[in-house]
Amino acid sequence: MAEIVILLAIRKIGIALAKGAADQASVQFSKYGTQVLELQGSMGRVASEFRVIHDVLCQMDIRNRNNQVYEGWLEEVQKVAHVMEDMVDEYLYLVGQEHDIGCCFFLKKGVKKPRSLFSFNRLAFKVKETEKHLTHLSEIKNRWVTLIKNGDTNSSNYIVKRSQDLANISRSLDEEDLVGVDENREKLEQWLEGGDLERSVIALLGMGGLGKTALAANVYKKKREEFQCHAWVSISQTYSREHVLRNIIEEVCKDNVSVLSSTVAMDIVRLEDTLKEFLEQRKYLIILDDVWTPEAFDDLSRVLTHNYKGSRLIITTREGDVAAHASPRQTIKMEVLPEDKAWELFCKKAFPRETNHECPTELKPLSKEIVSKCKGLPLAIVSVGSLLSVCERTVEELRRVNNQLSWEINNNPRLDHIRNVLHLSFMYLPTQLKSCLLYCSLFSEDYIFRRKQIMRLWTAEGFVKERGRNTLEEVAEGYLKELVDRNMLQLVERNSFGRMKTFRMHDILRELALDLCQKNYFGVTYDGECEESLQDVRRLILQKLKKDNHQPISGIHQLRTVITLGNSMPSTTIPLLCKESRYLTVLELSGLPVEKIPDAIGDLFNLRHLGLRGSNVKMLPKSLEKLSNLLTLDLCRSDTHELPSGIVKLKKLRHLFVERVIDPTWRELTCRGGVCIPNGLGNLKNLQTLQALEAQDESLMHLGDLRQMRSLRLWNVKGIYCERISESLVQMQYLSCLCVGARDENEVLMLNVHLPNVQKLSLRGRLAEGALDESPLFQAVGGQNLYQLSLYWSHLREDPLPSLSRLSNLTLLRLTRAYNGEQLAFLTGWFPKLKVLSLRDLPNLSRLEIQQGAMVSLERLILTNLSSMTEVSSGIEFLLPLQYLGFLEITNDFLTVLYQCFVLEVQKWHYSLRD
Numbered sequence: 076m077a078e079i080v081i082l083l084a085i086r087k088i089g090i091a092l093a094k095g096a097a098d099q100a101s102v103q104f105s106k107y108g109t110q111v112l113e114l115q116g117s118m119g120r121v122a123s124e125f126r127v128i129h130d131v132l133c134q135m136d137i138r139n140r141n142n143q144v145y146e147g148w149l150e151e152v153q154k155v156a157h158v159m160e161d162m163v164d165e166y167l168y169l170v171g172q173e174h175d176i177g178c179c180f181f182l183k184k185g186v187k188k189p190r191s192l193f194s195f196n197r198l199a200f201k202v203k204e205t206e207k208h209l210t211h212l213s214e215i216k217n218r219w220v221t222l223i224k225n226g227d228t229n230s231s232n233y234i235v236k237r238s239q240d241l242a243n244i245s246r247s248l249d250e251e252d253l254v255g256v257d258e259n260r261e262k263l264e265q266w267l268e269g270g271d272l273e274r275s276v277i278a279l280l281g282m283g284g285l286g287k288t289a290l291a292a293n294v295y296k297k298k299r300e301e302f303q304c305h306a307w308v309s310i311s312q313t314y315s316r317e318h319v320l321r322n323i324i325e326e327v328c329k330d331n332v333s334v335l336s337s338t339v340a341m342d343i344v345r346l347e348d349t350l351k352e353f354l355e356q357r358k359y360l361i362i363l364d365d366v367w368t369p370e371a372f373d374d375l376s377r378v379l380t381h382n383y384k385g386s387r388l389i390i391t392t393r394e395g396d397v398a399a400h401a402s403p404r405q406t407i408k409m410e411v412l413p414e415d416k417a418w419e420l421f422c423k424k425a426f427p428r429e430t431n432h433e434c435p436t437e438l439k440p441l442s443k444e445i446v447s448k449c450k451g452l453p454l455a456i457v458s459v460g461s462l463l464s465v466c467e468r469t470v471e472e473l474r475r476v477n478n479q480l481s482w483e484i485n486n487n488p489r490l491d492h493i494r495n496v497l498h499l500s501f502m503y504l505p506t507q508l509k510s511c512l513l514y515c516s517l518f519s520e521d522y523i524f525r526r527k528q529i530m531r532l533w534t535a536e537g538f539v540k541e542r543g544r545n546t547l548e549e550v551a552e553g554y555l556k557e558l559v560d561r562n563m564l565q566l567v568e569r570n571s572f573g574r575m576k577t578f579r580m581h582d583i584l585r586e587l588a589l590d591l592c593q594k595n596y597f598g599v600t601y602d603g604e605c606e607e608s609l610q611d612v613r614r615l616i617l618q619k620l621k622k623d624n625h626q627p628i629s630g631i632h633q634l635r636t637v638i639t640l641g642n643s644m645p646s647t648t649i650p651l652l653c654k655e656s657r658y659l660t661v662l663e664l665s666g667l668p669v670e671k672i673p674d675a676i677g678d679l680f681n682l683r684h685l686g687l688r689g690s691n692v693k694m695l696p697k698s699l700e701k702l703s704n705l706l707t708l709d710l711c712r713s714d715t716h717e718l719p720s721g722i723v724k725l726k727k728l729r730h731l732f733v734e735r736v737i738d739p740t741w742r743e744l745t746c747r748g749g750v751c752i753p754n755g756l757g758n759l760k761n762l763q764t765l766q767a768l769e770a771q772d773e774s775l776m777h778l779g780d781l782r783q784m785r786s787l788r789l790w791n792v793k794g795i796y797c798e799r800i801s802e803s804l805v806q807m808q809y810l811s812c813l814c815v816g817a818r819d820e821n822e823v824l825m826l827n828v829h830l831p832n833v834q835k836l837s838l839r840g841r842l843a844e845g846a847l848d849e850s851p852l853f854q855a856v857g858g859q860n861l862y863q864l865s866l867y868w869s870h871l872r873e874d875p876l877p878s879l880s881r882l883s884n885l886t887l888l889r890l891t892r893a894y895n896g897e898q899l900a901f902l903t904g905w906f907p908k909l910k911v912l913s914l915r916d917l918p919n920l921s922r923l924e925i926q927q928g929a930m931v932s933l934e935r936l937i938l939t940n941l942s943s944m945t946e947v948s949s950g951i952e953f954l955l956p957l958q959y960l961g962f963l964e965i966t967n968d969f970l971t972v973l974y975q976c977f978v979l980e981v982q983k984w985h986y987s988l989r990d
Contacts, residue, residue: 077149077156077595078132079510081125083537084156087163088122091115114166114199117206121159124209128152133506148216153596155209157611157633162202164658168680169195252457254423255416256290259407263294266405267301267360267387274386276376278401280393281409282562282581283496284454287391288364290409295362295389302360302387304328304353309364310371312503319375320346323361328353347378358384366392367503372400393500395560411451411581420453421446424460441473448480450582458490459483484583485590497587500563510538511554512563515580516588517598517616519640523567524578526555531707531730535661535684536636548729548763571886571910572834572862598636614661617644631656635681638663653679665689665709677701687713688732700724711766712736716750723755730764734788741891742916744820744839744868749790756780767814770796779803786812792840794822801828808832816840820868826852837865844871847878854881862886869893880905886932891915897943903928915939922946 279287299305306326328334422432449455466472530551539551558564567577592598598614619641634656653675665688677698686709693714700721711732738746749767757777767788784807817840824840829851847853871894903926921943
């Protein structure tokens with residue numbers, strides 16, 4: 076989408092014209108005072124023009140999506156925005172500006188201008204030419220491109236009509252089209268029939284195409300006559316309140332001619348009063364279909380009176396914050412169809428004339444493959460099935476459709492309503508969320524996104540804009556939550572204390588977004604199967620390349636992002652990128668068997684994210700210190716044992732991952748290692764993540780200077796360091812995740828410090844007796860936000876549970892070689908929120924007691940290598956919420972005890988025997 080490119084260009088120009096950069100430019104080019112002012116003036120005028128274009132596009136893009144003249148003009152504007160972004164980067168580098176989208180910046184002194192960069196005069200000339208080009212494009216638009224027309228093509232009417240068309244399709248679906256909805260239909264009917272006289276609000280929530288409107292319409296047809304009056308209205312993204320009120324009045328008063336005739340000349344205030352008065356004494360059922368904002372719901376619901384007649388209001392929505400207005404426990408979250416129901420629905424639509432809609436045997440394999448690509452989305456299944464119902468029923472024809480299904484979804488007119496349903500959701504997103512969603516579509520099908528990973532990438536790309544005092548990462552997490560609430564991303568998993576953890580993007584939505592990416596030069600995916608030019612493309616995602624089939628990649632000089640998702644890449648690509656793609660912002664090479672990074676990496680002045688996780692890199696070049704804009708450096712699980720001394724010059728660095736794997740099983744005390752940063756660690760004042768640091772006198776001396784720290788891991792800690800570490804941790808008021816590992820079994824970890832914001836705590840080493848009672852870390856007040864606690868190699872002699880039971884918010888507890896006693900007892904009322912319990916390598920433990928009312932929320936229980944265990948006592952109540960039981964490396968006798976104790980109603984069992 077052009078507005079995305081334009082917004083990024085506007086932000087870059089804003090940084091270039093900010094006071095710090097402007098002052099530095101005046102100093103750096105004092106001989107060119109007039110030219111500097113002229114250049115800055117040109118930039119300002121270009122930014123002003125871009126702002127107007129951006130605002131216009133946000134209002135008008137949806138109804139001009141298929142206008143070829145408009146699209147052609149827009150493509151030229153995008154090219155100008157790309158060129159302008161490149162030149163602003165050149166300018167910022169020339170004036171010594173360490174630019175950072177959305178962040179505070181610092182000035183870099185004495186920049187030596189490389190010959191490869193434009194001279195200032197050349198740059199000024201090109202910016203002037205760009206300004207002229209943009210003016211020319213504006214003139215072309217005025218002469219040839221009709222952006223605004225009268226009549227029903229204005230923005231509001233267009234969107235209303237499109238939404239109504241889509242709603243009418245859904246409302247007209249036959250009974251047989253509703254497959255897999257029996258449970259939700261029964262629940263909805265019960266809520267409508269309920270004896271509660273208070274008006275209730277019922278919400279049907281889910282992404283576009285799940286069948287919310289179809290389900291509501293089906294129940295509405297059956298139940299509406301049980302109400303004294305009823306109405307169905309579609310709201311849409313941009314609705315007219317007066318129009319909606321008149322529609323409701325027309326339906327609820329259809330048998331009352333006098334009321335209808337009197338409303339013709341009424342203004343909106345009198346319409347509201349009339350509707351309120353009419354509904355006051357009647358039991359009504361009203362459907363508000365396709366509600367997009369909480370404001371729209373509030374705007375209408377206050378007119379729909381609470382009359383204690385048993386009235387019902389149903390809303391269908393894609394937005395979580397709209398569904399939040401439903402009455403307690405009266406929201407139905409629509410999900411994709413399971414595999415068997417998806418197949419049943421497909422066969423009904425694809426083979427309507429076959430006996431029992433049976434799929435011919437020879438077509439079944441390809442048909443199954445086509446259904447799997449629809450990923451359970453009813454709209455896609457019905458549409459594709461209907462398309463196949465008029466095709467030749469041959470293997471060759473089905474193979475053709477299957478091979479080009481992505482193209483069909485994006486181009487076939489018969490599947491236009493799939494595109495429209497999902498495009499409406501996309502077009503309604505704010506520009507920054509459009510950027511984030513398109514970015515996700517570039518990753519492979521069914522790719523599982525991790526929260527922190529995608530937040531760091533969005534931040535590096537410049538999609539995230541500061542909001543008040545929140546960090547960019549906190550704002551990015553808000554973006555992520557909003558996309559989930561809007562059902563544009565699917566939440567896969569939460570962590571034990573409810574925070575979003577992993578996500579995926581529905582494949583049909585991904586296909587549509589990917590098409591937009593390619594058409595608008597936002598980015599492309601590449602699998603190495605054919606030669607492909609990347610002319611004007613800004614982002615390249617390399618899928619798993621096929622061996623011995625790597626074709627050359629051309630046109631890479633303008634690339635801003637390169638991400639590899641497989642484990643192979645042509646060996647010449649990395650040096651080529653460092654040489655040719657000097658605007659690179661993101662270089663993500665995790666998982667590649669890369670052994671060396673070229674010195675030319677230091678010339679990527681724009682680089683903000685460098686990912687080498689799991690690589691074979693042993694040493695980074697000294698030139699790394701030149702990457703003054705770097706925000707994230709990821710060397711986790713690589714072969715890097717030390718960092719260049721210049722790492723401390725990267726003052727904007729926010730996330731540093733350098734943890735080494737020593738024991739992948741986590742069995743040994745020293746299972747991980749970090750790196751040493753002996754001198755200048757205190758310079759990295761923006762650091763939020765440090766995983767992991769080898770504890771040494773010099774590095775610990777400045778640890779307390781890292782006051783923005785959120786996640787910290789320390790390895791090889793000596794007992795004598797604990798006091799200094801405690802003093803440093805007190806300075807980290809935002810610290811939420813802490814992991815400390817002792818140097819050996821003889822070192823005692825004594826962290827007597829109050830850390831009120833820590834949510835995850837892992838201590839790997841011996842604890843002093845009484846530490847759980849005496850250290851502020853484990854006190855009920857000090858640990859009120861502690862959700863996850865892992866104790867390894869603690870060698871406690873006294874039962875730790877009475878002390879830990881004060882931590883009532885714990886959701887995860889791991890005890891590995893932490894206790895040398897013989898009994899553990901979980902008493903009634905202890906650990907009410909605990910969801911995961913892992914007991915591992917407790918060689919003396921012989922009896923485990925779990926009383927009724929203990930750990931009432933437990934979902935996962937993992938018992939590993941409990942060689943002395945002979946007795947388990949458990950209350951049946953404890954078992955009910957369990958989803959997973961894991962027993963690893965246990966004796967056959969112990970397994971017998973477990974089977975006798977635990978009922979088989981849990982969802983999953985997993986065990987392995989030692990003998």
